[in-house]
Each structure stands twice: as C-alpha cells, then as structure tokens.
Amino acid sequence: MTSTTNETINGPDLLDVKDLKISFKTDEGIITAVDGINFSVKRGQTLGIVGESGSGKSVSTWSIMRLLPKNSIIDKSSSIQFHRKDGKKVEITRLKPNGRELREIRGGEVALIFQEPMSSFSPVYTIGNQIIEAVLQHRNVSKDEAKEIAIDMLDKVGISNPRQRFKQFPFELSGGMRQRAMIAVALSMNPSLLIADEPTTSLDVTIQAQILKLMRDLQQDLGMAIIFITHNLGVIAQVADEVEVMYLGKILERGTAKEIIHRSQHPYTQALLKAIPQLDSTGERLTAISGDIPSPLSRPAGCPFHTRCEKVMPGICDVEMPNPTQLSDTHTVYCFLHEEKDV
Amino acid sequence: MSDTLLEIKDLKVHFPIRSKHLFGGVTKYVKAVDGVSFYIEKGETLGLVGESGSGKTTVGRSILRAIEPTEGQVTFNVDGKMLDLAQLTDKEMRTFRKHMQLIFQDPYSSLNPRMTVRDIIAEPLVAQELAKGKEVDERVRDAAALCKLNLEYLRRFPHAFSGGQRQRIGIARALISQPQFVVCDESVSALDVSIQAEILNLLMDLQAEFGFTYLFIAHDLSVVAHISKRVAVMYLGQFVELAPTKELFYAPKHPYTEALMSAIPEVDPDQEMTPVHLEGEIPSPINPPSGCRFHTRCPYVQDICKTEIPKWQEIEKEHFVGCHFANTLTLNGVEIPDTIAAAD
Amino acid sequence: MTTTDLSPTAIQTPVSQTESDEALRYYSATQVQLIWWRFRKHRVAQAGALILITMALIGLFAEFLGPYTGTTRTSGVVLVGPQMPHFCNDDGCTLRPFLYGVKSERNPETLGMEVKIDTSVRRDIHFFVQGEPYKLLGFIDLQTHLFGVSEGSIHLFGTDSLGRDIFTRILLATRTSLSIGIIGVLIAFVLALIIGGAAGYFGGWIDYVIQRLTEIVRVVPVIPLYMGLAAAFPVEWSSSQVYFAMTLILAIVGWPTLARRIRGKLLSLRGEDYVVAATLSGAGPSRIIGRHLLPAFMSYIIVDLVISFPYMLLSETALSFVGLGLRPPTVSWGVLLQDAQTVRAIEQAPWLFIPAAFVVIAVLSFTVLGDGLRDAADPYQISE
Structure with missing residues (x-):
C-alpha cells in the first residue's frame, strides 16, 4: 500500500513515514512497540494521534527525532523521510546518531514538547x-x-x-x-514540525484550553506542522486536521477529524467514542470496551483489537492483519468488516 | 434531615509552614481548605471538581480523618443520630473506619506490592477484626467477584495486574467492610478511556446494589457530570458553587464555573471551543486574595468583590453560590444537547 | 453485602485466557522470589556472594582446614617462602601431591640464615591427618586436619618471623575480621533501627533532636575518634574483651549513616498511598509497622548493611594495622599485616602481604554484591 495521498488536506508532504517498525530489547524479551505503520504529515497541518497506553503513539513520533532509548531497534526496512527547509529530502533512519545533520534537524527543524x-x-x-x-x-x-x-x-x-x-x-x-x-x-x-506529546495532559482544563488556543494561534502565525499526541478525543477534535487512531503499535483508522469523530468506521474508534462520558447521559451505564489492553509482550495475532472487539470474526480477525480500505480520499480503515464489503 | 448521611460545617484544614530558622516556630499556614460547608445525602453521588491546588483532595481526606481537620465539624449519620467524627478518639475512629473508605487515584502506589491480592482486599476485615478465619476468605471472594476479579487472581501479587485490574482490587478493598460512604479521589483519572468507562460502570453498579454514598473528586468535568447527582466547584480552598449536575453545567451562576465549563474540549470538531479567558494564575493558598477569592481573575469583577466576602447563599432550591452577583449575571454553560432540549 | 445476595451476573468473571506456567509463576511470585530472579541475572554480584560464602566457611572451619594452630611455631623454618605442592619430580609423576624438603643454612658470607629448597627430598602430603588437637566450631574436640605432612612441615603461604604458618593464621584471621564486621554492622543496625525508626515514625521534635544528634556524631572526625577510643582500652583487658570493645567502637561510628537512611526511607514510606490505605482500613500502628513499613524497607536495609560492611572491615584492618585495634594472640587481617610494616619484610618476605589480598578480595566482593542486591532489591520498579 502507499501512504495516503489526499487531496482535501492541502500542502506538500513534510514527513513521510513508511513501514515504521520499532521494538525494544528488554529482560523479558523483544517488545514490538510500533508494528509497521505508515503516515505522512503535510506542511502547516496538524496530525493528531490518539491512542491508549501501549499504543506506541509516543514511540512512533519520538523516533522522528531519533530520541528513543538505547535498547530500541528501528527495523531496517523502516523509512522516515523528512523534507528539510532547503528542499533536500533526508532519510532520518540512515542518519548518524548524534551526527551534525541529525542535530541540525533536531530542534532546528523538528521540535518537541511533552507532558512534563x-x-x-x-x-x-x-x-x-x-x-x-x-x-x-x-x-x-x-x-x-x-x-x-x-x-x-x-x-x-x-x-x-x-x-x-x-x-x-x-x-x-x-x-x-x-x-x-x-x-x-x-x-x-x-521549526517546520512541532511534535507535541500529551502537552496538556497534566494541566488543568482552563490552562489546557489556553494552551490549545495558543498552539492554534502560533500555528497560523508561524505555519509549522504539528503532530499532536493525546489520549483525549476531545482535545483531538479541537486541534487536529487529520487523525490517526493507534492501538498496540498499529494504526487502525485514519481520516480527517470530522471523519473520525462523526463517521468512524473501525469498531475500536467507535467503542472509544462511546466510552467517553457525556453530559446528556448522566447516570446511564457507559458502553465500555470489555477486557484489558493486551500486554505488548504477548501481542495478539491478526488485528490487535480482536481480543476485545464486539464484532470479531473468529478465524479471520485473529489470523491476519486486515489491509487498508480506502473509504474516501482521506479516510482509511484497517478492518475486515470493510474489506469484505469492498470485495 | 433523616436522609442526610454526612454534614460538613465550616471545615478548615490549614497546614503549618515551619520557618527555616533553627528554633523558629510556625509562621505561615497553607490554607488548603478554608471554610467549606455542605451535606451529602444517603445513596447519592456528590461530585467535587476544582483545579490543582483547589483543596479538593484535602476535603475528601479530612472528612475521613486521613488528615486531621483544623477546624469545623464533620458529622456522620449513624442510625438516625448525627455523630461528630472529631470527637472520636483514635481508637474509636479506627473501629468507625468500616463505615467509610477511600478509593485512590494511583492504582499502582495504593496497593502494597508485598501482599497478595487476597491479603490486600482482606485488610479492613483483618485490621479491624471484623471477621475471622473462613469468613474472611468468603468475604474476600464475594468482594472480588463483585468487582469482576477472577478468583484465581487472589493468590497473585499486584505486579501481575494492569491499571484497570488494580483499581478493581482497590475497589474490592474499599467495599469489603460494607461502608456507607466512599470517597473516590480521582479514582479513574489515571486509567485509559476504555478502562475508565468500565470502572465508572462498576462504581455505579455497586451504588445501585448496595446504596453506597460517594464523594467523587475529579478534575475531569465530563466524568464528574456523568456519575454525580450534584456537583460542587471548588476554588482556592472554598466552594464557589454547588448545584444539581445539569443545572450547574447548563446554567452556572458563578463566573469561575462558567470559565471551567467553557474550557471543556468538546468531542466535536464542528464545535470550536471558546474558553473564557482567566487572567493570570491561581493565587497562593498561603495568602489568598481578600474579599472574593476569585476576584483577581474574574472577568466580571467589581469593587465590592475586592473587599467583601460573598455570602454562600441558596439562590434556587439546592443551588448554592458564593458570588455577589449570582442573581444579576447571565452566564453561559455547556451548550444543551438537542436530545435534552427536546425532552424539556 | 453477604454471600447470599450475590446475583448470578455479579459472579461473572472475565474470560480467563490461558496463561503460560511461566507467567503464572511470575504473577504469584513473592518479593523474595522476584529479588532472587533479578539477582540471578547479576553474574558479578553472584561471584561476589560465592567468594564471601567461601570466606565465611573458611572462617568457620579454619582449624580443620589449616594444618597447624595459629600459635604453633616450627623451629628452623623462620620466614620460609610459600611452598607449592608438586606432582612431579625427577623420578616421575604421582597422583599424590608432595613438597620438597626445606633446609635452613647459615650463609657463610652474610652470616644470615637462608632457606634452601632441597629437591631431593620428597615429602608426601596426606589428607585427614592427625595433628594438634582443637575444638571445631568451639565445641567439637578433634585432632584431624584436612591435610598435613608426616615429616617436616607444610607452609603453603610461608611462615612469619616466629615460624608460624601464615596459611593457618590467615584462615583464623578471616574468621575474626569477618565476624567483627558482622557483629559491628549488626550492633550499628540495631542502634540505627531504633534511633532512625523513632525519628522517621514519630517525626516532630523527636525527629528534630535525633537529627541533630546524628549530625553531631557524624561530624566528629573518625580516625581520632577511633584512636581515642581504642587507646582507652585498659592494657590488662583480654584479647576477647578488646575484640568486643572493637565491635562496639565500629558500631558507634557506623550507626548515624544507617539511621539517616532508615529515617529517610520511613518518612517516604509513611506517605505512600498503600500505607494511608492501611490507616483508613483501621489498621493500628503495630500492624502498619509490622505489615507494611518493615517489609517495604527490609530489602533496602539489607542492601545498606552489605554496602556498609567494607567500611567496617577496612576500619578494623586499619586500626589493627596501626596497633590500636585487636592485639595478639587474636589474629585478624589487620594484625597479620602489622608484620608487614617494615622495609625488611617487604624486601625479604613479600608473602607477609598475602593477607592484604584477602582484604581487597573481601571488600570488592562486598561491594559488587551490594551493587547487585541494590539493583535487584526493588523488583517493582521497572514494571511500574
């Protein structure tokens, strides 16, 4: 598959990530944190990445600055292409760690803000x-x-x-x-790209609202692209142009903010949206997702969400990872429910 | 007032700050909670929201006497009689603890890593000698089952579990002594969205089954709104508003509540957030502002706010506000969803 | 809630997935097991532990392992160098190890006594030989030594200026030095636990007074203090009295550091959520201390103890070396090294330094063991 080229989200690509696979060597064995994901960031746009703990949302973006811990391994086939200010295309995975070019990009062209x-x-x-x-x-x-x-x-x-x-x-x-x-x-x-990793999570709501507004204003002023990582769908809805939903190291759905919030097609995204308490449902039971997020040490085969999915199809979902299904120019979903309809 | 479970009158918790001199005494106080009065009815959930530093956690802990209140009364309804908790000796308080429990925020640090799940859940029974021998095991199994914990887990240690399961263990520990009153101190804040929903459901199920009374403390407004019958808003050690949930969210009467409501990020890209801008930062609780504590940041501030402390008044039934202009200001709450507007 | 009113839906437990035996074992592992599993990955620390266990065993069975007693003098073999057991000589090889003969002769030029090795003499080493009587572990009367020679004498590490077997004396010194360290650390630990524990648990003015007290003890320069205290021992004290006085001195100097650590740990533990939870569950002080606080900092304390051992060892060695510590006939590493103080010793009998190697090995072993234990002691850190 190719990384989405979408017409409605304008601007040339700033960052192209292809088949990114990151694992960690630990005492307990090799943990795959990010398992072959593709995404791209357009100039001046905000890409939101939502995911719960263990989804690999931070790891996948910190790798853009090569800021991962020493025990991490970026797979040989992975590619992170960054378009520098001078127009040159750089393959970040091939850069020398701590080399001059990486240092120039780090901070100078890609900046990071995080939770604490x-x-x-x-x-x-x-x-x-x-x-x-x-x-x-x-x-x-x-x-x-x-x-x-x-x-x-x-x-x-x-x-x-x-x-x-x-x-x-x-x-x-x-x-x-x-x-x-x-x-x-x-x-x-x-910088031409700002990575914001849960920048408002530890802040109070009123301060969070101010910071979100500030980032929006600054983006209009300075024109940088933003990758905004959060677990809060409300925040994502407010800041992102395009949204990626990650779960256990895989992207499950991608689309514009409206597509993801209003017309989500993946059972996980739908369940996640339903699990958020709403004011008008006071006192009612929430639709929870059953079970726990599996440990990255024992990743389920096939679609990572199949262990908790209501619409799981045994013999299909637990065997193979579904291929992407293009629902619109901007909306892609990775789910067998949709793949079948296509066929 | 027979269905009032708890009544709190003019609760104050001041923490002394020792001066740095060798023999210097206490010179200043952090006024974490500074005169808070409210009641909680049997079987209801009272939500308590506020930003960090507002003193909401201290309110919860001082009711449980995990922190000793400096001043004020906490009375607990025991079979129709109001019992003043401050009058209890340490020993009496220990035996009284079976009536009230706390569910912590951090599911990791709140479980002793060196005890099995069974021992953790059994702690209140064993510590207060509420049960012996086989009965302990039976009750632990019941509590675990109620919290949907696999009974095989009882032999294991906390390190075997994820955050959600640990929180279930904490809840099982809290409910095993059959308390009437449970303080949930940010109990779902540390959990992932999908897990958080399950724990909220569990808390509501348990309430429906056993009639627990909750004081639900959280900074996430939508979570509080979801579970609470009434909600109190706290700012700098004091309550600014207390009202039935929907009234508070849709028709706030205090400027601070309005600011909070406007800052909730809607899960809707079409609805752009227009937060009320609050000037500056939350002032220090060591030296709180004179008059209304919110006056330094309030967009509607008048001269009277700087000098006179607003009265805590009931402007509508069950709707309390501490603001000089509660009756004259027109404030915006959360936009009323179509579903409710239609029903009304 | 009672057993009867459980609705069937309430007992519904989550679908249990099949878990591997290994995972199950991990889930129900106690703290000790977790520490052990992590410690097993620390090869160096394990080597340290092994060395120390060996040393402890050597100390316990010193009389049996050494061919002589600590005070036996063999005439004619003064300042003999280390003798290596051989298996082969001109006549061929045997399975039984043997030594060459040793002869002392007066050098006609220097007129000094010189030790000559006579390769024509073969002295077989026998095992489990009967020798001088001793009490094993202090109460078992025995005469059997692990090895010995039937004729002449055997000195694996040589002899000192009085003709005493250094090998035997090092074995005995190992016991003294290790035990003085252990007893010293234990006394210091008990003091620290009471004093630091009181400060950490009660807080307030008790904490304040104790804190100042420990600071006062800590700022007293250690060496003059040692010397002053050691010099105060009456000359007529027996060597065992001096021995116990030494452990006390080491403890008095050692406790403040430990007490501060215990206090700090207790203070931070007191604020832990699970301790608050225990209080809110109605647990009294004794239950909180016994069930929650002590188990939580036991592992740290053990690590601290292991790490403070080398200081005790080195202090004892240093004091005895300068003659202020233990006195003969007690032998410790420090006492043995006293013999190596002179230039003559360095020149003529470098084997008198062998005890120093033992000091270095013991200190290193304690240090690496302490490091390994410290890494393993908190098995809950990485998973959280």
Missing part, C-alpha cells in the same frame, strides 16, 4: 538563558539578538512581563507557565 515541562528545563539556568542557548545553537545571530528573539518568543506564547520572566528559574513558574515556556523554547528555532 519541568523535566525539559535545567533547574540551574534561567528560562531566558535556556531559550538563548537554543536560539544560538540553531540560528546565526548574536547574543543580543538572541535575547531579543527570546523575549519576543516569551511574549508570543502569552507570558506576561517577558523581560522579568526571562530572569526567572523554571521552578518559579507554574505548570501552565512552564508549558508556555517550553513551547517558546521549541518555537524559538522556527
């Missing part, structure tokens, strides 16, 4: 210092210019009194402020 903003800052330097440091690494400017960029950036991410905050240490900021500061660091290098 505290751990992304050094506690012994001021916020301002750390932004300047990042700017100097990737942009050819003087120290004074870097400082101006840093203050400008803090202002852009909605930190009041940027000149004063500039001199503060990370522990002096609240969780929301730190998350803003982390976004400032990430965006100060003017």
